[in-house]
Amino acid sequence: MTAITDIPDAPRAARRPQMGNPVLRWLRTNLFSSIPNAILSVVLLAILAKGIFSFVQWGIANAVWLTPANDSSACKAVRGLGACWAIIPEKYRFILFGTYPFDEQWRPALSVVLFIALFYLSTGRALWRRELAYIWIGALALISVLMWGGVFGFSFVSQDRWGGLPVTLILATFGLAFGFPLGILVALGRRSKLPAIRSLSVLYVELIRGVPLVSLLFMASVMFPLFMPSGFNIDKLLRAQIAIILFAGAYLAEVIRGGLQAVPRGQYEAADALGLSYWRKHRLIVLPQAIRHVIPPLVNTFIAFFKDTSLVLIIGIFDLLTTAKTAIIDPAWQQFSVEVYIFVAAIYFVFCFAMSRYSRGLEANTASR
């Protein structure tokens, strides 16, 4: 392993004179600066070349891209040698939209587009105003209409038939939209001077954060019916959604609390001096500053949630991962699960990578100001 001294900031020995071909110079400073480094580079290059070569062979050269409908014989012929990407065109509608009525699948597709547009809009600093909340409410209402239907001539689709990417996005987005205000309340509660409210908030946060999400989901799927009066039952998706909101609330509360602690005391005192009430003080003075402080960790928490929604697989809700897993139950295609998982992983990756890039941009932005 190369030494830790090679940190960008770390002092280096006197630089070599910078002469000659820029490409060679780059190679010399970055790959062959010393003998151990050169050996390491060669070894890594060899491993990398072998890895890329076998992946290209498996994933491109020997791969089967298209087969006649529901016929996996071509894939079976190259099994072990090449990838069967043909399973993706065969199954992508099911993986993306689950059992949503086939002819109506433009509706969930449009919902996904709306979600992405909503996320994109929310990234603009210029839009961080009250209007953004109205946009969110409007967009979520529109998505509900699209998904459920039953009005404006759309046929009604019950949520038992929802599945795939829209469900993942719904669980994550609604989890966030409701978890966020909950998190703010709990964070305020945890810093409150009133002992009963403070201890309730602490209890909530620590209990939820202390247990795995899986057990909360089990609770939602098994215990929730026990909690309700007999005859009263709510849908499984909604129950999972409630569990995710409660989970999100506890984690977001801790992030927001960090932001509240970063607001200087003088700001609280100034608000008190102006005679603002508790709520107005927090709404107008403290929270806007506190949340601005913690936007990068908030985005990281969102990424974590987006990934964690996949856990609903365990209680049998059809999110993107569950539809992927179900798609490969089909005996004809059973052996090609790796390809399906890679496809789904790519979808998750695109969303999370975009968010993490955004968060890093924000961090750099706040650091430079």
Next chain:
Amino acid sequence: MTSDSPRPPPRRRFFGGFGRRELQGLFWQVLVVGIVLGVVAFLWSNTVTNLSARRITTGFAFLGREAGMPIADSLLSYNPRDTYLWAFVVGIANTLRVAVIGIVLATILGTLIGISRLSANWLLSRLAAVYVETLRDIPLLLQLLFWYVLMQALPAARAAWRPVEGVFLSNRGLILPAIPVGSPQLWVLGTAVLGLAVFYLIRRWLIAQQMRDGKPRPAWPFAVGLIVALPAAMSVALGVSWKIEWPELRGFNFVGGLTLAPEYFALLIALVTYTSAFIAEIVRSGIQSVPRGQWDAANALGLRRSFMLRQIILPQALRVIVPPMTSQYLNLTKNSSLAVAIGYQDVVSVANTTLNQTGQAIEAIALIMAVFLTISLGISFFMNWYNSRIALVER
């Protein structure tokens, strides 16, 4: 809550010294607690009614009944005729087995990758960055299912891969050569641990002596004597055997050696690789947080590089590294509950089966919570202790 209106300067007093603020505070607290208690009472009464309608008696009496569930892979001996209580203990042991080993491996791998990201070798640092980005942005459950599918796609036992002599990788899992450990071996290992503890005390004393007169006193002879020589002498005197047991293929299965079942192995790989990506970032930012002046100063003093890293850079980096590392360890432990998705029987999985068999939902969930809260508290306690040890000492 409290309204901080500036208007009435002479505070009106109500009953016995309570001001307006206090009364308002009291009112809000009573209201919130009342609502929470009301909701809890409502849920509780529903639960009691529902449970009695289903003829389920609450309480932990079911723990004494026969579990009847199979647990394929466990450290402790178990058969389905054992009680639920024992099944839970076996589940807890399985959780700890994957969590403890996972934490150790993830720390090692994560540190290596974190350091690689800072390497001057462009290729190495890029590869480390790609590793971190890819693994962090894909859900753990998906990675777990992926590894599990790969495990199942491995060749059968007869055609097992042998990367190294004595190591077999097949759809039965990973089979490694092992040294059978019985009580004589444990005695020798115990002596070594005791020797380590004594060495630690001696080293502290030596350092204290050095602080007094400035003369360096080598500690390594004590290390060799207490940790190596003493247990070795004991082992020879007692005639303890340390023969390595090599696994062998007999018929359709392996005999001897240490077997890591595919479920366990997949879970371990998934947890270790996923968590190591997060640990790598923590380690990287920790090392980067050490100011440049510290490197310069250490170089100016002419310190050897290993000494500089050990005594100057690492202690400062650790202060930044340890607190977020604690939460990664907690995450790894909680994430081990995803085992239920691939059928490795950890405590959550056992509780889930129990819940389905007996309907004792509240008790099963309460047990999960108790176990995880205990583990979390244990890890936080240990890490807080470690953190306070390495914290900045202001002189």
